[in-house]
Amino acid sequence: MQYRESGMPDMELWETFFDPVSFLKTLELNPHTNNYLDVGSGFGTFLIPASKIISGSAIGIDVNQEYLDICSKRIGEENLQNIYLIHGDSSNEKTLETVTQYVSEVDYISLFNMLHCEEPLELLNRTAQLLNPKGKLGVIHWKSNKTPRGPTMAIRPSPRKVRDWGEQAGLTFLKTSDLSPYHFGVLFEK
Numbered sequence: 028m029q030y031r032e033s034g035m036p037d038m039e040l041w042e043t044f045f046d047p048v049s050f051l052k053t054l055e056l057n058p059h060t061n062n063y064l065d066v067g068s069g070f071g072t073f074l075i076p077a078s079k080i081i082s083g084s085a086i087g088i089d090v091n092q093e094y095l096d097i098c099s100k101r102i103g104e105e106n107l108q109n110i111y112l113i114h115g116d117s118s119n120e121k122t123l124e125t126v127t128q129y130v131s132e133v134d135y136i137s138l139f140n141m142l143h144c145e146e147p148l149e150l151l152n153r154t155a156q157l158l159n160p161k162g163k164l165g166v167i168h169w170k171s172n173k174t175p176r177g178p179t180m181a182i183r184p185s186p187r188k189v190r191d192w193g194e195q196a197g198l199t200f201l202k203t204s205d206l207s208p209y210h211f212g213v214l215f216e217k
């Protein structure tokens with residue numbers, strides 16, 4: 028099932044809203060990170076730059092084949108060899124299990140612009156199970172201000188709410204970051 032309000036505008040417009048490399052670095056993705064998993068990888072906006080920062084493999088999961096096709100085309104154009112794409116629903120345990128066909132361990136998981144979904148705590152719980160001990164999980168989301176895009180205000184989580192959900196999922200809160208102009212980030216460790 029595709030999560031509520033999880034569509035995006037054209038890639039060109041979508042990618043004016045972020046500075047992916049700077050966001051990833053702020054949320055402590057670095058060359059010491061081996062394997063990386065991007066849940067809801069969309070156009071590859073974060074997955075592709077992340078694959079160039081880490082030392083191992085980058086895996087993207089998305090339920091939308093159209094977005095995966097766009098992402099796959101970009102990967103081919105750049106001839107990136109360390110990215111794997113999985114077509115599936117990240118609420119489904121079987122989809123998440125597929126990750127282990129590509130990597131035995133996951134050191135970093137991103138849930139970017141995802142936690143306005145119907146069951147955010149469940150998504151955090153399931154994905155956190157895939158993380159290595161001391162692995163990191165980064166969340167970004169739209170601020171609850173007027174922004175040029177983003178889900179309905181009523182379903183945007185606050186940084187505090189994200190922190191509470193992460194802690195309920197058994198993760199240790201590390202920090203909240205301002206990712207101006209439109210986003211905030213929250214980083215956890217397992």
Ligand SMILES: C[S@@+](CC[C@H](N)C(=O)[O-])C[C@H]1O[C@@H](n2cnc3c(N)ncnc32)[C@H](O)[C@@H]1O
Binds near residue numbers: 029033068071073140
């Ligand atoms: C708002 S977009 C964010 C994309 C990307 N994370 C980014 O920030 O650029 C939400 C993404 O989640 C994907 N998605 C929605 N429901 C999903 C599900 N059940 N399982 C996996 N991906 C899903 C959508 O297809 C879309 O690519």
